[in-house]
Structures are given as structure tokens and as C-alpha cells.
Amino acid sequence: MEPVATLTYADAMASGKQFDVLWVPAGAVDASTIPKEEIAFIAQQAPKAKYVMSVCGGAVQLAFAGVLAGKRATTNKAFYRQIVEATPKDIQWVPKARWVVDGNVWTSSGVAAGSDMALAFVEHLAGREVARFIRGGIEIPEVTEQDDPFATFHGLV
Template sequence: MAQILTVAVCICNGVTYTDFIPPMEILSSVNVPATETLALLGDVMKNVPYKFAIDYVAPTKEPVGGTVSTLPKLNPTQTYSEALSKGIQYDIIWIPAGPLAPDPVTGKNPTPEEQIDFIRKQGPGAKYIMSVCAGSLQLAMAGLLDGKRATTNKALYKVIVNETSKAINWVPKARWVIDGNVWTSSGVAAGSDMALAFLEHLFGRELAQFVRGVFEIPEVNNSEDDPFAAFHGLV
């Protein structure tokens, strides 16, 4: 029987949907029963050692909106306070980019304090901590990147580096970076690249390549080479 890995996707109003919806679809592909369509394309998906149970965790149960008002809203499955009060420890913490524009009066970062507190408290017990795009800023705010190599969205790279601890070793060119159990990726589409690399880490290359072929995502041959670093003048 497959072991269940629990995932907390940390969201709030202003979240970037593409930082977590495609990656969660990629991870959830291993949950498809062996008798259904995906497995009919090959037997590599049979008898997988892990499956994923995903919670979308937010400050409240109110529907969460994305970066623009025309996007559909997502219903959270758990609140930060509920999860903490129940003593839930997630195996994987997945952190997409949240709201980035500071308060025009106070200059305060708009990410809800309970979200950063949840990440800070969950981090030490998590098997994996993973951020996409400016989700790395939330990891830095929670103190979970000090002493580690990490990367982030290249368009926001200089801003994030300037706003965060000098104890973080930011990598300007990487598509994604792995330092121990902390995985950080560049912007948006890089989250899907990291999700496929994570599948390979957990399940092996054959399964990851099978999923890649189903989703039709071109392979990134070198995680330390992100072409958008040059585009944004970082190298």
C-alpha cells in the first residue's frame, strides 16, 4: 500500500495560481488508479510507493482570489489556525508567490502574518519545503532560508535579495535549487519543472519521464541554467 504524503499549499488573496495548480496536477498524477486512463498509456504508474493528499491552506475558509479579479476563486480546505490547533504536521509545504506590493502607507509586506507563522512552525517538521517564484520571499521571512542556497523569480530577484537576510546564498541563474530538504524554483513555469524533478527524486526517472510525456513539458537539462537570468540582466 502506498504511503500518503500530505501537502499544504499555502495560499492567500493575491496568490499566483500557476505556481501551484500545474505542479499539483503533476504530483496528483500518481494518485490516478492503475485502471484509469493515465495508466492505460503504460504500466509505470502501477504500485507507486507514495501518493499525495493535498490541503489548500489559507487564513480563512473564504474563497481565495488570484493576481487579477477576472480569475476564478479557489476554496481553501483548511485554515492555518485549524491546522495548527489540530496538531497537523504536513510532509510537504508548498509555497507559491503571494501578494507582493507593499502597503502604500506602512510599507509592510501584505502576506498575512498567520501564513508566515504557519510556514515557520511547519518548516522544522516537514520532510520537504518547496517554493515557487516569490514564494521564496515567504520562506525567507519565516527564517527558513538562512544558511541555504536558494533561487526565486528572476524579474523580482534583485528586489527579493535586497529585502531578505544576508545569510541566504541566492543563486541568480538557477531554474531550481535543492539544499537539503528545501527546494526553491524560479518563476511560474519553473514550478512545473521542479515538480517533475521532485517526482524523479521520489519515484525515479522512468515515472517522471512518463508524466512529463503525458503533460508534454520539455525537459530542462540543467537546473542551474535559467535563460531568464540573462533576460533580466542577472548574469
């Protein structure tokens, strides 16, 4: 059975429904291709969400929704320069980071780094033992926020 959306962005905003966690997946690097409703939804939800998270280029949507204003963040290293150039200048982009946590906002580098960030988030919520158990089960090595070989690979550091 395929998942079926039960709310549009407009319906969610009109209903006043508040989500505890916003997870923004990889998205477009070009702001002109991001639906305006998506940016409006993120901007409405983020201030009261317990956590706002992005993976890969999802940081672009957070940037244009104003969520990353004055914050430290990271994004996909292959598109890093393009993203930094295209987004507001009040964001402190971190070139060498697998993921970055600034307050309740979590951003990760590429898609694989999203798994690392998700496991760090599990550790944040449920503890180290739970995160290590999951890592062992799905065979993802333990890394830190600074374990980012792709910053060097893409010439960012």
C-alpha cells in the same frame, strides 16, 4: 465544484497537525502584504516537514519564516533584485538556477520553472522513468537546474 479550505492557518497550528510537504506558491514580494498567520504557519511546519518547496515569489514567504536561513535558494528572476534586497542577508540567493535544492528545501524561479522543479521532485520520489513519462504526456522539455535563460534575460549574470 470549487475547492474549499478545510483549515485556516490558525486551526492547523492549534491542532498540531504536521504536513509532510509544504508547497508555497508565488506570493507577494512586499513582506507587509503577507499575512502574519501564513509566516507563522510556515515557521511552525517547516522544521518537521519532509519537504518544503516554493515556486516563484513563494521564496519570500520562506525567507521571512526563517526557512531559508543559511541556505541556497532561487526565486523569480524578474523580481530577483528586489527580493534579495528585501529578505534576510543570511540566504545565499543563486541568480542562475531554474530551481535549487538545499537539503529538504526546494525553490524554483518563475512559475514555468515550478513545473520543471515539480518534475524533478517527481523524479526524486518516484524515479526517472515516471518523471519522463509525465513530461512526455504534458509536453514539457527536460531541463536541468542550470537551464535558466532568464538570469541572462534579466541581467543577473
